[in-house]
Amino acid sequence: MVYNKTDKVKEKQQMRSKKIIKAAREILSEKNMEKVSIKSIAQKAGIATGTFYLYFTDKETLIDTVIQEIYNELLDQIKKERTKYTNNFDKLQATMKVCINLFLKEKNLARVLLFDFPQKNTVLNAKYTDIENDLIRLTKIDLDELLDQDLIPKQDTQVSATAFVGTFREVILSWISHGEPLESELSFQTLIEFNMRGIGRDF
Missing domain, CATH: 1.10.10.60 (Homeodomain-like)
Structure with a gap:
């Protein structure tokens, strides 16, 4: 029965x-x-x-679930913020601001999940790779639309999207590892503008 x-x-x-x-x-x-x-x-x-x-099953399975939950929360918040804008430049900046706010709000959790655990667990490292590729794909969609509108110079948007996400991730990891910058607002704006200039936006 x-x-x-x-x-x-x-x-x-x-x-x-x-x-x-x-x-x-x-x-x-x-x-x-x-x-x-x-x-x-x-x-x-x-x-x-x-x-x-x-x-x-084990601790790794639980951590995997935690990672997915945090990522889903991040995506939900990004989608919510992006609905406030119609311009793709503004949407990209909104995405970065959401990520900055989340990661710096929970610095230790972000450090564990972005740096410590992936180095020690190949399965979860692959999980991070999947998530990063997802963010690259979403960024590329924005870049393709900007390119179609002649708002950015001609470029390989796959390369640009990969560099955009990679640069952002490395700076966030640096802040997590070494402490939030003293002039945080200036540093946040510098990171955002650096990435935007990288895709060809003038300020």
């Missing part, structure tokens, strides 16, 4: 899964990767360590 889960059971399981994910995010925002364990996550979530394995 097959046991069919009731809606109440499913809801309880979903709530517990979200609780585990929330606990992982909180711990990752506070501690170095080496100090994060399934036991600490389970304690934070208020469950037994054995219960953890009913929801996630």
Whole structure:
């Protein structure tokens, strides 16, 4: 006889899964990767360590879920901000501002997820590559539209999009690793304008 889960059971399981994910995010925002364990996550979530394995195979699977959740939140926020503009230049700048605000708001979590963990886990490193390629693809769409409108010089938009995302990522990582710049507003604007000039926009 097959046991069919009731809606109440499913809801309880979903709530517990979200609780585990929330606990992982909180711990990752506070501690170095080496100090994060399934036991600490389970304690934070208020469950037994054995219960953890009913929801996630291992710590890496949970971290993968956290990464995807953060990326989905980032995309949602980017889409929301971009709807305020019709100009592709403004849309690109809005995208960068959203990323800056998110990564600097949760610096330690960003450091763990962007730098520490990918270096130690090839599967998650591949995950980051997929996400980065997705951002490059979205940037290329904006650049292609700008090119069609003769608003930027003739260029290989795939190369430009790759450089655009890569430069932005490296500067963000530098801030995460070495601390937010003293003149943050000036530094943020400098990064944004540097990337915009790189695709051919004049200020």
